[in-house]
Amino acid sequence: MSHPLDLNRRICIAPMMGWTNRHNRYFHRQLTRHAMTYAEMLAPEAIVRGNKQRWLRYSEGEHPVAFQLGGNDPKMLAAAARELERVGFDEINFNVGCPSKKGKSNPFGAHLIRHPQVVKACMQAMIEAVEIPVTIKTRLGVDEQESYDHLAEFVGLVKESGCRVFIVHARKAWLDGLSTRQNREVPPLRYDYVYRLKREFPELSVVLNGGVTEWDQAQAHLEHVDGVMVGRRAYKEPFWLAEVDRLFFQATEPDPSPPEVMRRCLPYVEAELAGGTPLREIVRHMVGLYRAAPAASAFRRHLAIEGHAKGAGTNVYLEAIRIAERLSRPGRAIIGRL
Ligand SMILES: Cc1cc2nc3c(=O)[nH]c(=O)nc-3n(C[C@H](O)[C@H](O)[C@H](O)COP(=O)(O)O)c2cc1C
Structure with missing residues (x-):
């Protein structure tokens, strides 16, 4: 299945804090010319008020590369987005999936799933601030809020911001009880929710994430969604990425050794x-x-x-x-x- 917005997101490499930094993204880019790469999450304040030189550094050789922001203040996010566009990032991704306990008092990441109006306002502010695509990475739900209807309601509202690309980690976050790490393993994967989302919102570009460890699994998901995002296996076994361009982007050169x-x-x-x-x-x-x-x-x-x-x-x-x-x-x- 293809979608014009999605051509370069058929295979994406997930944002992973402490892992997908600029050195790793450059290295991954030598394994695949085409997979979209995502930088780890950063608070917009670090860009707006912090050491820009440090946080915005990347190499021209990394493109196409998205930068991920996590936060809840539309003005701050918009200011950071402008800066990211100015220095040449190809996409801004908003993190609405991080299950960190820190997000409880001042909600960010997955905690924002309970605050869809805030998510919409953040997305709208960034979309108005820049020309490059602003996408979202979210989960199926949080805690007891785990039905498909909740997810569809969330997506239906957030899409009013103008967001057209939804990357969905196909499990909910269990904020009350599980650690960040357990939240990547324990809540069951529900790919059927993500497939249904694409069926019911065909105008959106839907990228599925979570638990993909073989390329034939990705091929099977691509029958239902526009893109697949891979995380842990790509980091731990980077040579796995050497096949991506041939398998998914019609590259004809031999895989690099x-x-x-x-x-x-x-x-x-x-x-x-x-x-x-x-x-x-x-x-x-x-x-x-x-x-x-x-x-x-x-x-x-x-x-x-x-x-x-x-x-x-x-x-x-x-x-x-x-x-x-x-x-x-x-x-x-x-x-x-x-
Ligand atoms: C070490 C580590 C750090 C992560 N940091 C982030 C992050 O900064 N932002 C984000 O959206 N997801 C983050 N994730 C979640 C991944 O992007 C992805 O959603 C998750 O690992 C599931 O995909 P996988 O099963 O292919 O690994 C992180 C995952 C790992 C393992």
């Missing part, structure tokens, strides 16, 4: 090292390139030990490429997640 991906990152690594970024900040995201291959422990060990040493430089990175080349040589046949 792990050493090829490492080589593609070399100019970035050199530039970052020259700018003072410690090597460990970059390579910590690469350790999973050969995640499940036991013979690749040398690669993992090298990145985890040498790559994390104080003052580690280009030589350490070049050695990691050499190890990756040895592992990927025909006959060794250790590629990615084998």
Whole structure:
């Protein structure tokens, strides 16, 4: 199923706090040219009043990239959105799914599901402030509010803001009782709710998220929705992403090999090292390139030990490429997640 708004969101890489930072997004971009990537959530105040240089930094090589905001103040969100558009982000995504306990007193994230008018006002303010798409990432519901009708009511109201793209983590958040982590596992996945949402709101672009760990599952979901967002598996086993362009975006080039991906990152690594970024900040995201291959422990060990040493430089990175080349040589046949 295709939708004009959705062409570049067929496969999305989820925002993950502490994980999908700029180094990881650049690395992922060497595995897939087309999947949309999402930056981790940030409060708009950090952009409007904080250290812009720090928070807005990204690389041209990351596009297409969305920035995720979490908050509840329409004016502040609109001001942050303008800044994000100015520096070149491709999309702004509003977080209405984070189950953090901190959102209880001053609601943000999933807590806002109980305040659909606030969500609508926030979305409207951002949509009026910028030309780039403003999308939402939400859940099926919260606590006892878990029926499809509640979800449809929420979406029906929020869509009045002009929002046309709904990314839905297909489980509710259980705010009273579960930790943030448990909230990614325990509430059951209800893909049928997300499919029904697309059926009943065909004018919207609906992206399904949660529990997708195989590309054939994503293909099956795409029979019902416009896009699929993947999170944990993409981070823990990044080489999984190497197939995306061929499977979902009609790319005809062969999938990149792990050493090829490492080589593609070399100019970035050199530039970052020259700018003072410690090597460990970059390579910590690469350790999973050969995640499940036991013979690749040398690669993992090298990145985890040498790559994390104080003052580690280009030589350490070049050695990691050499190890990756040895592992990927025909006959060794250790590629990615084998
Ligand atoms: C470490 C971690 C951090 C996360 N941070 C965010 C975040 O900042 N914003 C957000 O909307 N979702 C966040 N999530 C949720 C993911 O975006 C996604 O909805 C969830 O992991 C389900 O997808 P998956 O089953 O493919 O991993 C986070 C998930 C993880 C594992």
